[in-house]
Amino acid sequence: MDDDLIDDDDISLSRKSRLPGAGFFYPDSLDEEYADRRAREAIEGAEAVVVADGDADGLACVALLRERYDAALDVAPFEASLAARLAPESNDGEENDEDETEDSPVGLVTASPHSLSEALDRVADYADPGVDVYVCDLCPDDESITETVEAVTARASTVRWFDHHQWDDDVAAAVRAAGVDLVIGASDEECTADVALRSLDDDFPEHLVDLAAVTRDHDLWIKEDPRSDDLADYAHWASAEEYVTVVGRYGPALPEPVVDYLDHRRVEKERLIERAVDRADLHAVGPWTVGVTYGRCSQNEVAEALREQGADASVIVKPAGSASIRGSEGFERCHEVAEQVNGGGHPRAAGCKPDIYDDMLDYAHHWTTEGATTKRVILSAFKRLLEDDETADE
Template identity: 20%
Template sequence: MSYKNNKIYIITHNDLDGIGGAASVLRILGRKLNDSTVIFAEPYNVEVAIEGIISSLQTGDYLFLIDIGSNKSNINYVYNYFKKIKEKGVNIYWFDHHVWDEKDIELIKSTGTNIIVDTSTCGAGVAARYSQKLFNKINDEFLEKLEKAICASDIWKWDDELGPKLFRASYANHGVNGLEWKFKVIEKFINGIIWDDEMQAHLNDYIIKELKGFDGILSTIKTYGNSCKISGVFKDVDIPSDSIVGAMMLSRSKSDIAVIIKKKGFNLVSLSLRSREKANVQVIAKNLGGGGHPKASGASMKLPLYVSFISMIDKSFLIKYVIKKIYSIALSSNSCNTSRTQL
């Protein structure tokens, strides 16, 4: 294949899994960051990232989307952009591990995109496994080790001792400094470095901030329901991560579903949903226009004006409103065990 002489573009998720997936593809192709373009995005704004590079794409270039799930709000925009990109003679690959509707997979395939959705591993695992097959590379033992560490945290397996450390050490805040750290981590992975003194120093700094943030967030916790117990908190700081907060909430409150609520605007909140084995939060997120995994998903919720006004001075009112809505969706969608009766 001619990928050695053509430009590589990667649009990847804004987390460790996305970082690992981008690094895996570049390592397999023998490419460095300085001769490639890596863009971080979320499922809800991926069409913006695509639109930003269309004019730069040339015949023979490669575009990879990694760890980005389908989103009902923009899947048709992505489809139309892909048709234009394929007309330019660009090779498009989409590697993902989120739950997709089959019709969305077929829609993207119809553009000539090579899309692979494999829910058995994390996004980095999909990118590494299938890139090696597609580009005829021998099995890379480093990428196997990297996949195991990333999957341990991203899909909540926690079966690798490096997973929790790597999850925290790869964290980067918003802004230029955060972007520089993400690129630095990608370079480390490309070069076969999974842990070093710099990663350890970043981990130490993260843990200090994590411990400071826990008390404030968990002090807002509220619970609702019995047939499906929902716990909710309001989160207005980046650290600790949603996944760490969610795990702590599920443990402390003995709830089935944890909801981390963050303001996105006056009458809009983002929701990070985490669950135990018996609850499927992907179904709940899908009902709200979002998506993800059975045990970890995300979505947004538009608030009535009265809730928005009251929540400006009373966050507990907001939390109670949201978790009651989640409880209702959980019951109506049969996404949580309902053998017990409601409080």
């Protein structure tokens, strides 16, 4: 494939908003090879290993753990990289190359719920015997994770797991039976950084206590602290190591180079948000008004705009095939909708990827129809939720 066909810098904003990023078009085998190499480099020889979600909440936990182990990286190289990215001749905000950074004694392996098992397998394969292992902001789909967890506990000195998602009781019992110290916070009251902060029971500096509080404001979609949007954007645009190092040093009071970088990236971000909001339709599903749209965009801001238009819940379908579901005071059942379509999450924020893509023709249809099939499948999940309520009432 010609690289120019997937180069974001050479396509119009309209087309860019309808298509996935360049990484989508890389074969999974290449992604797996790169992920395995990076994980091995981070795990081998580490004093402790953290398997964490790569969002602001999971990475805040890593910052706390590196502080506890006195294992934070030097922030200066990352600040220099930020300045270089803002130079006129730079590649418009591409993140720094993690291969050129040093490794911390507390190794970081980022994972999603779908790649959790593979990440833990790598810990079991590459970690030194007696290592401390932490899993943060990740919830297994089912009990099939148990064998992998047992392999990790057999290798490690201790395994501690901090999370705040909605766990199945049997899955939680199986993980604990495998020898894990599992702490699950209330998903509508705490983020995982809160859970880690209280569970580690250490004398953390004030800027990291503040980091957990602002992360909660973003992750639970409270939206009372303007700094939470900065954390969310920075976690999305920076490499995991950069984010952990910078917030570990400064907390939510991000330094000037980061603020300048965010301002630079937000110009295009706002334009993509406008495109998604313009495409949105409102649907009545029983007592709920559901806003549905499509595009590569920042889902929280789009959902906020749709809520201002009267939506109780919002569905933002992404070009890569996944979707974000956001709620409000009028709808706190996003996780119940997502669970019907291969996903999960929280009452007011959840994600999913319907199992409807068999080949590239299905994706081509997805892009050219602006996610028509995915929209229909998720709206049907809202309707089933309503039908279940009516059956229960009867």
